[in-house]
Amino acid sequence: MKKNIIGIAANQLYQNNQAFFDQQITYTPQGFIDGVHQAGGIPVVLPISDPESASDYVAAIDKLLLAGGQDVTPFLYEEEPHPKLGPTSIERDSFEMALIKEAIRQNKPIFTVCRGTQLLNVTLGGTLYQDLSQYPKWEVKHDMFPTVPNFGLHSITVKANSTLASLFGEQAKVNSYHHQAIKDLAESLVPIAWAPDGIIEAVESREKNTKILGVQWHPELTHKKDPMEQSLFDYFVQEFE
Ligand SMILES: [Mn+2]
Numbered sequence: 273m274k275k276n277i278i279g280i281a282a283n284q285l286y287q288n289n290q291a292f293f294d295q296q297i298t299y300t301p302q303g304f305i306d307g308v309h310q311a312g313g314i315p316v317v318l319p320i321s322d323p324e325s326a327s328d329y330v331a332a333i334d335k336l337l338l339a340g341g342q343d344v345t346p347f348l349y350e351e352e353p354h355p356k357l358g359p360t361s362i363e364r365d366s367f368e369m370a371l372i373k374e375a376i377r378q379n380k381p382i383f384t385v386c387r388g389t390q391l392l393n394v395t396l397g398g399t400l401y402q403d404l405s406q407y408p409k410w411e412v413k414h415d416m417f418p419t420v421p422n423f424g425l426h427s428i429t430v431k432a433n434s435t436l437a438s439l440f441g442e443q444a445k446v447n448s449y450h451h452q453a454i455k456d457l458a459e460s461l462v463p464i465a466w467a468p469d470g471i472i473e474a475v476e477s478r479e480k481n482t483k484i485l486g487v488q489w490h491p492e493l494t495h496k497k498d499p500m501e502q503s504l505f506d507y508f509v510q511e512f513e
Contacts, residue, residue: 276509278313279333280304281368283341284320286361300339303492308337310495310502311509318371320363326370335508336375338368338388340490343452349399356403358451369395381483383508386450389475389486396458403451412469414448421447421493428473431464435485436474439503446473446489453488483512
């Protein structure tokens with residue numbers, strides 16, 4: 273059986289780094305590579321590129337995976353940068369937005385993680401809290417760093433009868449390493465999991481023919497020890513189409 277080719281949108285190390293002779297480096301966290309391998313897919317890392325090339329990249333893959341990383345550029349949802357905004361990359365945002373639009377146009381499934389889910393929401397017309405201190409009902413610690421991912425957990429409630437509920441059940445615990453979060457959800461998305469303070473922790477497409485699954489936590493950090501987290505990769509690579 274042909275293996276699915278999973279395009280993983282890469283990050284870029286913009287700061288000079290002596291370990292790489294001050295060259296900029298294209299990379300993705302190893303957990304995404306391993307999770308896709310373990311699920312029986314072929315991971316292919318897509319370097320940040322001209323948005324106009326997104327159609328060619330998407331044509332070359334079966335499914336698209338967006339990883340975590342920088343904060344989303346607030347101008348993309350018409351806000352000025354809040355004082356607590358973290359590092360951003362408009363190059364990465366622009367390319368990944370083009371990848372999302374192309375994947376939807378070419379009818380290829382999308383799985384997004386953390387920042388990827390936030391960017392997905394912005395691409396489809398939603399907005400973000402630039403920092404959770406802007407969220408009036410904030411009462412859960414969502415950035416567990418430096419606690420290691422096995423221990424840095426909060427609860428989620430998963431929508432009954434959703435695909436995510438079939439993988440995680442209706443109550444679960446997930447890691448959490450984000451200080452931004454979905455504010456206004458894009459009209460074409462629906463929430464399928466929430467933290468106890470109401471923050472949206474997972475989304476899918478309202479239109480069932482558009483295959484989108486987004487989570488706010490990091491399955492790539494714990495998938496080797498936690499079969500529940502690996503099940504997200506398995507589902508995305510093998511079944512989501
Ligand atoms: Mn969280």
